[in-house]
Amino acid sequence: MECLDELELMAASSAQVFAEPDQEAVERWQRIFGYSAKEGAVRLAEQRQELMALVSDSLWQLARQHASGHDRESYSHWLRLPQSNAILANPGERQSDRQYLLRLDGPLDSVDEDAKQAILQWVAHKQSDYRPLFISHSPARKDFCAHSLYPELGCDTTLPQHRLSHSSITSFAAEPLPRPAQDEYPVWYFFYGTLASTQKLRELLHHLDGSPDEEYELYRARVSRARLTNWGHYLGVKDGDGPVHGSAFLVRTKAEEETLMSYETNYETSNLVAGFRNIAAEHAGYEEVAAQILVDNFTSISDSVNLVDGIPLNTTMTTSRAQLLQQVAKLPPTGTVTDLFISHTCDTITWYFEFGTAPLPTRGIAILFVNSEKKIYKAYREVNNAALLYNIGKPECASNFTATVGNMGPKPSNSTCKSYLAGGA
Numbered sequence: 001m002e003c004l005d006e007l008e009l010m011a012a013s014s015a016q017v018f019a020e021p022d023q024e025a026v027e028r029w030q031r032i033f034g035y036s037a038k039e040g041a042v043r044l045a046e047q048r049q050e051l052m053a054l055v056s057d058s059l060w061q062l063a064r065q066h067a068s069g070h071d072r073e074s075y076s077h078w079l080r081l082p083q084s085n086a087i088l089a090n091p092g093e094r095q096s097d098r099q100y101l102l103r104l105d106g107p108l109d110s111v112d113e114d115a116k117q118a119i120l121q122w123v124a125h126k127q128s129d130y131r132p133l134f135i136s137h138s139p140a141r142k143d144f145c146a147h148s149l150y151p152e153l154g155c156d157t158t159l160p161q162h163r164l165s166h167s168s169i170t171s172f173a174a175e176p177l178p179r180p181a182q183d184e185y186p187v188w189y190f191f192y193g194t195l196a197s198t199q200k201l202r203e204l205l206h207h208l209d210g211s212p213d214e215e216y217e218l219y220r221a222r223v224s225r226a227r228l229t230n231w232g233h234y235l236g237v238k239d240g241d242g243p244v245h246g247s248a249f250l251v252r253t254k255a256e257e258e259t260l261m262s263y264e265t266n267y268e269t270s271n272l273v274a275g276f277r278n279i280a281a282e283h284a285g286y287e288e289v290a291a292q293i294l295v296d297n298f299t300s301i302s303d304s305v306n307l308v309d310g311i312p313l314n315t316t317m318t319t320s321r322a323q324l325l326q327q328v329a330k331l332p333p334t335g336t337v338t339d340l341f342i343s344h345t346c347d348t349i350t351w352y353f354e355f356g357t358a359p360l361p362t363r364g365i366a367i368l369f370v371n372s373e374k375k376i377y378k379a380y381r382e383v384n385n386a387a388l389l390y391n392i393g394k395p396e397c398a399s400n401f402t403a404t405v406g407n408m409g410p411k412p413s414n415s416t417c418k419s420y421l422a423g424g425a
Contacts, residue, residue: 154225192246221248
């Protein structure tokens with residue numbers, strides 16, 4: 001830009017500095033950027049205070065034919081918006097005959113309940129039989145208060161006697177605020193369960209930056225005024241009278257924190273398998289466990305079990321949780337069950353297991369289907385009937401029949417679907 005053009009632009013801008021935003025300009029900003037009337041007037045006034053805010057006349061002459069609905073001021077403001085806002089704010093001409101492909105990433109990689117309902121309403125408006133699949137993803141929450149110590153175990157910091165000494169909002173600048181802040185890193189975490197393991201931390205975090213093993217260091221720690229409790233199948237910490245012992249780990253980045261917060265989904269998978277194992281084999285308080293992890297209309301399909309029980313093959317074995325419990329009540333516990341392989345995607349769990357039966361081990365496999373409430377609503381499961389019948393002494397397997405057991409079976413392992421759940425959860 002020539003020096004004279006620059007001076008003319010500054011002069012044009014300064015002429016508007018003290019001008020009240022006119023109604024037409026405010027309405028234009030409301031229409032283009034989605035501002036309220038008050039916000040539009042404020043943003044417009046702020047821009048007019050900056051002498052260099054307007055684009056040059058030559059640039060505006062080139063751009064105006066592609067900036068439908070803009071004037072020079074609004075276009076200058078649009079260019080200064082973050083890229084994501086600018087894309088949404090560009091009014092352009094509506095292309096009614098055009099379709100678009102949308103990549104769901106960034107802020108669109110997940111939706112909240114309001115967005116979910118809006119999508120369902122849009123589908124219903126199209127009068128389509130299509131139903132979008134929403135997968136519940138519930139990472140652990142972190143919600144620090146910026147002006148108090150809330151939340152804190154064993155002490156309600158919202159009560160007057162436990163508040164910080166700040167007397168007003170204006171005094172915050174003079175006194176230190178609670179640390180760490182919501183998005184401040186590194187930050188210390190206290191682990192008391194399955195995450196209190198260097199091996200587990202290495203498994204979850206190593207893919208982020210390839211850090212050497214010694215950086216996943218845990219330190220002995222404890223929290224006061226707390227106690228451990230069971231929340232369904234979860235082990236949790238709540239207000240209490242004594243210390244809870246565990247380990248402290250320094251989380252260095254937001255990516256590490258998000259991965260650890262999403263680990264809950266792996267934990268849920270393990271708990272669902274543990275619960276189903278209890279119902280199918282161990283029978284320790286299985287009725288209560290079934291109420292926690294199975295839906296009322298739970299269905300189960302198993303030709304191998306149907307064959308032993310005299311039920312026609314290729315028929316549903318159970319059509320309700322109550323019916324399953326009636327069947328379980330007739331069977332003795334099978335003893336030790338070893339998990340040989342566990343894997344999950346977004347809504348199914350594959351479980352390969354071995355019953356500790358004698359003289360032959362009995363292996364089986366189950367596919368568990370999980371709904372958005374994280375309960376099992378259907379199961380496909382099969383077991384090695386030949387070993388099962390042999391162990392219980394069925395005549396058809398007792399005479400002229402021998403079996404041996406090798407040592408080349410699979411080693412216990414698990415797998416997860418990282419493409420569905422953040423952090424490999």
